[in-house]
Amino acid sequence: GPIIIVIGLSLATTAANDAMMKGTKYNLTYFGVAIFTLVMTLIFQMCFKGFTSLVSIMLGIVCGYALSCVLGIVDFSGVVKAAWFSMPALDVPGISYHFKWYPAAILTMAPIAFVTMTEHMGHIMVLNSLTKRNFFKNPGLHRTMMGDGLSTIIAGFIGGPPTTSYGENIGVLAMTKVHSVWVLAGAAVFAIVFSFVGKVAAVIESIPMPVIGGISFLLFGTIASNGLKILVDDKIDFGEKRNMLIASVILVIGIGGAYLQLGSFQLTSVALCTIFGMLMNWILPKQAASEKALEAEKKEKEQKYFN
Known part of the structure; x- marks a missing residue:
């Protein structure tokens, strides 16, 4: 329970900085956009039902983005320059790069896997609480951790960033109550398709940080609250x-x-x-x-x- 609380609250500073700061300076307009995004998400979540409630996070982002456009804090230059169809930047082994042996780099980076493993276990604990299932037993922690590691290895081979479990995504699961693997796989397919549509990728990249910060107030807080829920449910x-x-x-x-x-x-x-x-x-x-x-x-x- 306390570890899950830490996972949520350790991200609190990131959410606050995204919501308040323009570069290194406090910006009242940014903070206003963040609070507006948060309030709209809460309204969609609590005052509506059905599909509208399920997509409250997306609708909150859309509202925050619209206000940002009105206030002139959205940079559309990337959207204008982006092509409708574009290949993602991929690296091909043997063509884009050649394998070399770097013992110093391996010794520096390999221990970081331990950090990822402990965070992975914390995230699985949260999922156990959300779904009322025990993923440590089925499919087993060794399998979930292997999937986490393999995805990072594959991403590294083709020039992508490390892929690991993310607290933000778990926050979305907690908010929407949609835990279906099929829905998550469908979202992954859409993400792959959209990566070939330059305009869509550019629009997503143009979302101002205060909009992300406003949503993060809710998502990161939800993770911490689930840690408290574990303590209460288990009558600690x-x-x-x-x-x-x-x-x-x-x-x-x-x-x-x-x-x-x-x-x-x-x-x-x-x-x-x-x-x-x-x-x-x-x-x-x-x-x-x-x-x-x-x-x-x-x-x-x-x-x-x-x-």
Whole structure:
């Protein structure tokens, strides 16, 4: 639960900066657009039903984009220059580049996979909570992690960015309540088709950051709220020292942004708090010594009373 809260709240600064900042300066117009986008999304989500409610995020983005156009903060130059049909920038092994052996690069990059793995596990935890299923068992964490890794390898071969599970997408699942694999696969097909339509890609790239920030307030917050929901549903007793200590350390390390730096390798706050949480869960006794003493004293008093 606390790790999922951290995953959501660790992105809060990103959402806030997208909503408020134009470059390095605070911009009131940007913040107004972000709040308008958020409010419209909430209205579509709460005041409508059926299909309109399901696509509330998209409608919120459209409203925010429209206001941005009116205020003149949308840059259409990329849309004008883009061709209707264009091939995505792909690299072809053996033609665009040739394989070379770089041990230093491998040693620098490979440990980062550990960070991705811990975040992947956190995201699967959120999905377990959202869908009321256990993906750790079926299809199994080893299979979901293998899919994550293989997709990144394939993307790297053809010049794409690393592909991993993203909190934003999980936030969309939480908001829409649509968890169908077929719907997600359909969205993937549309994304591939649109990548060949230059104008569509350019329009998406022209969406101002405050619009994204306004939506992110909701999406990232939804992830954190699901962490709280896990704690409530499982009736976690924070009167027990063990639970309080584990949650406290995870939350402060994760949200505080503490990280471990060893040369060029960095263990991010999310990964670090996950490791600390796991270690504390394994090492800390079920009961603190003071709690055992109080319990023993209580039993002794009860025994004397009954005697």
